[in-house]
Amino acid sequence: MYQAMREAGVRLYAISYDDPEALADFADAHEIEYPLLADPESAVIRAFGILNTFVPEEEAEYHGMPFPGAYVTDDDGTIVAKFFENNQIFRPGPERLLRAALGEQVEVPEPATVAIEQVEVRAFLDGPHLVPGLVRDLVIELSVPEGQHLYGEPVPAGLVPTHVTFDEEDGLVVKATEFPPTTPHRLATGEELHVFEGAVVLRTPITVLGGHGRGLDGTESTLGLGPRVVRATVHFQSCDDHACGLPERVPFEVPVTVEPAIIGDFGGPSMRGKKMHGGRHMRRLLARRDSDHETDEENRA
């Protein structure tokens, strides 16, 4: 994915309050190709105004962490999108970040090459797999025959707006569907409708609960990992200028694999990839507590 970003002319940076040594170890263990930047005094985090002020200074190993999030800028350095969530476990997937950076230049669907008589539906995950907490888009492409349209909100009474519902499944987290802009469509009666025409792409950000980790007592958890199926239904009603079809419901299944997140680790036996010296780096973070106190004492002296 980083290669795709590079080829698209988009630079990726990750910054944290860790020491450079910890980031060097992480980059080596997980073969990270993009710059990992260290802000051990949290100067940048403070300058951005995103210091997590819930963490007291006494907890020096965690004090200095940000409210995690991401910014996307254009070539001029102007922020064009932001990704922040109340729960630090949600992270935007790289596909969502790259799409934000490229705006409308990406994922423009090919128009249907053959004339179709009825709406066709295609669904897929935008990304190779799901990871607990990592948010990726479940994409639904609707191909609407020429001369027909589907409805966006708001719809006149009696018509069905295009929308997606997901089966309630264990561990699936579904966020609000993102719709393309509607096109105004005026009927002979003068009534103006908000419609979708041609290739219509709906994106629903999803992720899964669960994960791969160890409890404080050493219990391993692999909850939710492995193959699963995302089941959803797209609802729509297609009309032309003279008549409307019946409301339709097209159910579909998207098979996906849930893989563990790459996270900092303490050398646990079942963690993925080469091991980093997590315990050593955690001890360094804990030692910030002592050095902070020494600094305080020096200041008082």
Added chain:
Amino acid sequence: MELQDHAEEAGAFWRDADGFLSPVRPGVGPRRDPVGDFPTGPAVGERLPAVVALDTAGQRFEIEVDRAGQAAIVVFHRSAVW
């Protein structure tokens, strides 16, 4: 700003308000997430503030210089250690 400390015991783990499991109880240690609005820094439409940090070799690294007129994705993550 209000601290999210909803937590349910689930074996050796804690289940948070969204259903995620974690060995750390929500509301303590690094699991200090906000409820509702919280500071998210500069707004869409503003310029990205200067980011001057250290690279993995401990050398000064400035995003504005490195990106050389390209678009940028800047991820502030929690930690590579824990």
